[in-house]
Amino acid sequence: MGKITRLSLANIKKHKFEFISLLTLVMVCMLLVGSSLGAIVGIRNIFTNVMEKTGSYENYIFILEKNYNKEYENILKQHPEVETVTAVDTLWSMNTGYIDKNGKESALYMAFITADNEAKISKSPMDSTLSNEEIAALEHPIYAPYILQDSMGYKAGDTFDITYGTRKFSFTIAGFYETMMFNEMGSGLKMIVSEKDYHILSGLLPKYKAILYNDNQGQGGYELMDSFLEECEDYSRLDIKSGLVVFTYGDMKLMVTSSAELLLNLMIVMAVIIFISVVVIIRYRIANDIKEQIVNIGILEALGYTSKEITLSYVIEYLIMAAGGVLIGTGGCFLLTPVLLRMGELISAHRGCGNSNPLMIFLTGIVILVLVGMTAFIRARMVRKYPPVQTFRKGQGDHRFGREFFPLRKTKYNVHLRLALKGFFQNFKQNIGLTICITISALTVVFSFIISSFFGDGLNTIASISGIEMSDLRLEIMPYADGDVLADELEEMPEIRKATPTSGFNTLITISDFNEIMLPVAFSSFDETENIFPMEGRFPEHDNEIMLNNQIATVKKIKVGDSLTLEYLNVKKSYLVTGIVTSVTNGNMNLYITEDGMKRINPTYKPDVIEVYLEEGIDAQEFRKILTEKYGRSLSDAASSKAENGTYEERIRAEAEQQIAELMASNGATHIEYSIQFGDTIISGNSSNFVVSAITNIGEIMRTQLGSSCTAIRIVTAVFMVISAVVVMIILFILMESAIRRDRREFGIMKGLGYTSRELMFQLACRIVPSAVFSVIIGTVIGVTMTDLLTSIIGVVKVNIPQVIVLDIVMLIFCFVCAYVGARKIKTISVYELMTE
Amino acid sequence: MNFSILHTDKLCKTFSNGGVQQHVIKNLDLEIYKGDFTVIMGSSGSGKSTLLYALSGMDKPTLGNVYFGEEDISNYSNDDLAVFRRNHCGFVFQSIYLLDNMNVFDNVMTAALALQKNSPQLVKKTEELLKKVGITEEAWKKYPNQLSGGERQRVGIVRAVINEPQILFADEPTGSLNSASSSDVMDIFTELHSKGQSIVMVTHDIKTALHGNRVIFISDGTVIGEYEMPLYNTDDLKKRREGLQNFLDRMGW
Structure with a gap:
């Protein structure tokens, strides 16, 4: 041995x-x-x-408080899979934001709960570096999920400013805690606040009742949840599915x-x-x-x-x-x-x-x-x-039966290329291995590149497949406001390029063919949209036409031309699928329908959102203030404003507006009038100026939710590309070194015949070119196909073919340069040593 | 009048091995004339092969200069020397050094295409030369290991002359051949010389050396004698042999 x-x-x-x-x-x-x-x-x-x-509880259902009934808990308890049930008050909104450490306002979904209610649903301890005395001394303490500390760099004692509309609420971070739900940017963060602060916020933010239950580690799943919700609707005759947020055990896991x-x-x-x-x-x-x-x-x-x-x-x-x-x-x-x-x-x-x-x-x-x-x-x-x-x-061996490749007598152009090809075919078997290596590496590089460019284009690419309009501002209007009239008014403003009425998140409809809850995206005409692209078929034009998102169409095997039945509050209507849309937002729930189509199934439907597109160069945040001035503040702004200055009448009006705002927000009032007499003066008014309930910026929300993921994906794919390149480089260096050692004598003879080291390096590098070309082509085809397959569930992800071709050329040049540099040892071959050995 | 094609000026070549220096060529001045068949002879280790490789640009001198015409090639880079070799030199080696992975025809074409573009004339010329040295068409597609030693060396000669070099260098071209093959090879050299080819050949075989017209004897790295002969002619072979033998005897051969 x-x-x-x-x-x-x-x-x-x-x-x-x-x-x-x-x-x-x-x-x-x-x-x-x-x-x-x-x-x-x-x-x-x-x-x-x-x-x-x-x-933690295993399943969560968030129902708008106005739709909640205590009896729901009993309905749920009757299901045999359900072990325990509880319900607590929470606030949750998609329109909240925060001021980051650089003073920039960013969108961030947030839920709010009191410490007592949190204790009912979780036994997670609060973690703080502050003493009990210090915490007790905080005016507005807030406990946040750990992500705020781990990823966003906050620590206990830091100020955390929450925004809602144009309002700002200043909190001090008292500590952090672990929570199963609402613990990350995508779903939002659940903040624990004091009773007093909760009360203030509850005057502004949508109130939800969180129904939590255990079903023996997800045994009930969505079936149990769907059946429970149906039973609740049957019991209450309310549309409780609209505005619903649910998370099952399986989802969370x-x-x-x-x-x-x-x-x-x-x-x-x-x-x-x-x-x-x-x-x-x-x-x-x-x-x-x-x-x-x-x-x-x-x-x-x-x-x-x-x-x-x-x-x-x-x-x-x-x-x-x-x-x-x-x-x-x-x-x-x-x-x-x-x-x-x-x-x-x-x-x-x-x-x-x-x-x-x-x-x-x-x-x-x-x-x-x-x-x-x-x-x-x-x-x-x-x-x-x-x-x-x-x-x-x-x-x-005793005989040689090998085929003669590329006889030199037939050389037409460059002898070095011909000698390289000759060498390539003479070592064909070994080149198969090289081809496999480069193919795999090329495949990795192409795939990483496509994914990287997909996530790397400042969210523009993702926006293009979002399946929703990416307007500059999204105005949620009050139920009594006329969206069409307001849109016309808005379009008169010089800063606004276009204002398009559409539907919000307040109505959910069901495709009764397979009992799937969908979120309708309604426009009077889809020609007005700028970011919704049918990958197949066409926009719906008539009141009996719809388009589906690609995921649901793929999963349910729905094609253009198929007919589906939509259901809303027991009204069922048949619709023709005219198109399929690439859509990655709203949990695959988007369904595209005309305004008339919506009215067919919900006669009382009217647009409750206006997509506002600003002229180029107009700052959305700044323009938001102008909108507030022109149309009165949004409910959230009005409800919190303090008219401490101004005349007596102004202060009366401000107070009245606050009262109106609070009533509308908390009780769902649609129209309020007031009249106040002091002395001989009567001050009267109504809620008709409150047409805007909230203003959001979709782009900002996407940036918050996907920005860090995009950066992470870009980094990972870049690392993959670098590793692949390094692997290819090492392989080529080793192969070149081995080839030179093996063919040392031949190279020495050729040097003796007058071939220069550079020419021989060129020949050797050219030997890998057929393998490299073949590998890069195959790698690209597989890479693009693989991307198509993996993203087919999303829809059409356009691969930038010219960019991929440039990448291929770069890869080929890289391979050639690596091989050329790897062949530099040819220079060390001394003709003299060879001749005299 | 003899026209110098190659000359050296105080040429030195030293090898170092483990700190020990070995001076193989010492201040050697030599001229090689156009059209001459110059034979370099000397005892083993006298530096004759080292001199041949220094003259031909296969190796660089340690000191001194090698001039090709007026051009000093001693300071050329390795790649420049390679270009010099393909432009001006042809080589025939004792070990022949054919490319094992190429057939006879491609072995010759590899050398030809290093300098010339392919053309029907070049292919025809290769065919003619191969035929001329007795390599028949059936052997053109054979690989070196399928040829006899004599055949291989004849292919080596064709490869060396395909570019019509100004000088043909040969290092013991018959060293590994039997008597009959050696004779064939030297006949080819003689014919080439008769047509004006300049040849510089290293040998220790008198029979082979007889084909030259100028014999240079080196010992211990320096030229110690020179002997001139008329052009090779089989009629006066005996007299020619005696003359060369006498010269070599005088040189201490």
Whole structure:
């Protein structure tokens, strides 16, 4: 065994660069797979750990308070899967925002709850660096989910300004806590506030009743929830589904770990790609090494070494390399896994990862060692093909039946290209391995590039597939206001380019064919829209036509031309599907319908939202103030304003407006009039000036919800592209070095004939071009197809083909340059040494 | 009047090995004339092959200069030397050094295409030359390992002369051949010389050296003697042999 190991060590010593390169690749591979598998178990435990730690309920239903009835809890309790039920008061709005540390206002959905109510639904302790005395001294304390500390950098004692309309509420962060629901930017954050602050906010924000229940770890699922809601509607005869927010056990479980798991799985895929490359290189190197050292092998065989022993020396050589890589990689895993676990916590916005799993790390190492050993053994067994006599003839057989590729007598253009092609076909088998490696890398690069450009274009690309209008301001108007009249008025303003009435979130309708709740997006004419694009078919034009979002159409196998039945409060009507729309917003609920179509199923329907498109150069935030001035403040603004200055009459009016606002917000009043007499003066007014209930900026909301995800995706895809490029570079360097060593004599002869080193480097680099071209084309086709397949559920994600072609060209140039630079060792070949050896 | 095609000025070549320096060529001045068949002879280790490679641009001198015409090639970069070789030189080696992965025809074409563009004339010329040295059409598609030593060397000669070099360098061209093959190869050299080809050949074989018209004897890295002969003619072979033998005896051969 000792003599065999000596042979292996001698070989390693001779090829240090290749040894270190391969060791590095194995190390990276070990690091990626080991740490991902080590962390994945911990990340999968987050959900269970957090559920246990917080004692959270398993399912949540948020019903608008005005639609709530105490009897609902009893209805729910009657379901056999339901174990426990409770209901608490909360506030929740999509129109809230916050002032970030740079003073910039950003959209952020928020829910509010009192500490007492929170204690009813969770046992999560409050975590604070402030003393009890300090907390007690805070005027407006607020407890926020951990994400505010972990991702947004707030700490206890910091000021946290919440905005609603044009109003600002200043809170001081008293501490942080763990919560199962409303813990991240996408769904919004649940803030715990004092009774006093809750009361103030409840005068402005929509009030919800949160019904929470356990159903034995999600056994009831959506079926139970749907059936419960139906029963509630039957009981109350109210449209409780409109304005409804629900989260099932399954939803939450998926939300908690899916992103982190996806990232780890991508890391594993990357590692597998690297490992395939390692296997190809090992095969290539062994084959080359045997050919290069064939005479020495013959001598060893003649000296009595068996082919098995020589094979074993190769296996040991590569096992030493793999062991080195695995060992360093394992060390790295123990450093990287905690980082990944923390990253998993940050992505899931929960604290509660389990520990890393060392067993998975060790198993990964063993699997890598076994695979490397097997690869080396299988390839090195080719030694058996060469008996000593043949090895002395440098492996040449008695006959040569090989086909002659690219005879030089037929050279038409460049002799270097022809010689390169000749070389390519002479080493065709080995080039298959190279082709596989570059194909996989090209596939990774193209896929990463498409995804990166998709998420990297300042949200513009995502906006284009959002399936909703991306206006500058979205005005939610009061139920009694006439949207069409207001839109006409707004269009008169010079700052406004266009104002389009549409539907809000207040009405949900059901496709009764498969009992799916949908959110109608209604326009009088879809020709007025700017960001809704049918990927198939056309816009609905008549009152019996609709378009569906692509996800629901795909899942339910609905095609253009199919007929569906819509249901709203027991009214059922049939509609023709005229188009399919790419849409990634509102949880796949968007359904596109004309105003007339809406009126067919809901005769009292009228637009309750106006999409306002501003002229270029108009600042949306600034214009929001102008709108407030012109149409009176929004309800939220009016309800909180304090008219401490001004005349007596002005103060009376301000107070009256506040009262109106509060009544409308909290009691759902649609029209209020007042008359106040003091002395001989009568001050009267009504609520008709309150036409705007809220103003939001969809773009801002998207930026808050998706901005960090887009950045993360861009970083991950960029890392993938860099790793792929490095892998390709290392492969090409190793292949070039091996090729030069193997063909050293031939290159020396050609130098003697007058070929320069640069010409030979060019020839060698050109040899990989056919493989590279083929690989890049195949990689691109697979990459684009894969992207299409993966995104088909969303709809049409336009791949920028010219950009991909430029990327392909860059990849080819990169491969060529790497090969050219990798071939630089040709320069070290001395003709003289060769001639005199 | 003899026209100098190549000359050296105080040419030195030193090899270092483990700190030990070995001066193989020492201040050597030499002129090679156009149209001459110059034979370099000397005992083993005298530096004759080293001199040939320094003259031909295969290797760089340690000190001194090598001039091709008026051009000093001793300071050329490796790539410049490669271009010089393909433009002006042809090589025939003792070990032949055919490209194992190419057939006979491509071995010749590889050298030809390094300098010339492909054309029907070039292909025809290659065919003619191969035929001329006795490599028949059936052998053109054979690979080097399918040829005899003599055949391989004849292919090597065709490869060396395909670009019509100004100088043909040969290092022991018959060293690895049997007597019959050696004779064939040297006949080709003689014919080339008779047509005006300048040849510089290193050999330690008197029979081979007889084909030249100028013999330079080097010892311990310097030229110690020179002997001129008339053009090769089989009629006066005995007299020619005696003359060369006497010269070599005087040189301590």
